[in-house]
Amino acid sequence: MADNDLTVGWIGAGRMGAAMAIRLARAGAAPAVWNRTRAKAEATREHGCTVADDIAGLRDRDVVFTMVSGPADLESVLLGADGLLAEPGRAPAVVVDCSTVSAESSALVRAQCAARGVQFLAAPVSGNAKVVESGKLSIAVSGPRETFDRVAHLLRHLGRAVTYVGEDDVSRLVKICHNLMLGVVTQCMAEITVLAEKGGVSRAAFLDFLNDSVMGSVFTRYKSPAFVHLDYTPTFTPLLLRKDFDLGLALGRELDVPMPLAALTAQLVQQTVSSGRVTEDFAILLDQQAAAAGLALKPEDTPVDDGLAGGS
Incomplete structure (x- = not known):
């Protein structure tokens, strides 16, 4: 009690x-x-x-x-x-x-x-x-x-x-699994946002639609201001995310769990680290994806709700 x-x-x-x-x-x-x-x-x-x-x-x-x-x-x-x-x-x-x-x-x-x-x-x-x-x-x-x-x-x-x-200590495993999904979802979010923008849709409009759809989440809404405004003030750095991917992939080998999506995302996280941008937020995965697609990003001057207002 x-x-x-x-x-x-x-x-x-x-x-x-x-x-x-x-x-x-x-x-x-x-x-x-x-x-x-x-x-x-x-x-x-x-x-x-x-x-x-x-x-x-x-x-x-x-x-x-x-x-x-x-x-x-x-x-x-x-x-x-x-x-x-x-x-x-x-x-x-x-x-x-x-x-x-x-x-x-x-x-x-x-x-x-x-x-x-x-x-x-x-x-x-x-x-x-x-x-x-x-x-x-x-x-x-x-x-x-x-x-x-x-x-x-x-x-x-x-x-x-x-x-x-x-x-x-199984909660430590839970946290690692959580952070693997954090990286995979952010990379997915970067890819589809770049695809939409290169096809002529503003990031703000696309993410507003996504966040109000069944595919939106607390996380996608929270990360949207960083994507729209290109504000990479760090909340979690690529170095920290790389560490969690290393731990998660090691656990996958130890427990014989194939993790192809996590393995690929780990390489993309490593690419952000190798670029030297290690003190910014891991949302720089968006910049990296845009560069690979030949798209030059510019900040959008549009108000974006991060979904955190009204908490207790």
Whole structure:
């Protein structure tokens, strides 16, 4: 059963982490926030969070969420000399990690938590800070079912969809599968948009039609402004997408699952990386497709709804 009086800590106040911590605060479960750069944690204070001076200040919390950039950071904040689990006999009951890390890194952290009597949930997310703010984040969670049931109400404050997917670290597999589809769908979207434009249809008109058809989705609508305005402000870079394709294709080989579409898309993602445009959004797949079709793209000065307005 859920415990509605759980005390909450939060490690990691980057754009995603801060937005998620603020959602908890607004829901009445204000976390104490720690971040390596204190100023980022301080920015959450005006939204109802408190700020921890160090990670040790979170050890007495019932639940601590982590949202950090990768496996090295996760292991450092949990298992390092000054980490959350460094003091014997003093640790939270539950750690919920929302970072994107490999199943291997997640399993290592899970084992170390278990050795200290701490329950661990792997809870990778789908979305970015803007998606968090609109209340449309999706979360896949794995670990002990009874632990999930205890903290599910906190997870539901973070987004609109929280799915328990199984034991151990299978949520990491779910996230990789999700990101493979992210790449494949974006490449497909780039191809058909270029085809329509080269045939004389504006990108704005084509995507407006697509998004209101049975083929449209939350994602195609969300990505439409980038395609129409050629705004490649990064939400997810080609380097990060390439990493997920590498992981996904390796899993395909390990599990004997043919993945021809993913394999082809992986080569196109690699092409964007090879072009040197590694700090832009992966929506540059559109530019790459247009160049292959001999089409010179120009930004269209047309308002486009990203579908995120009106979130809670």
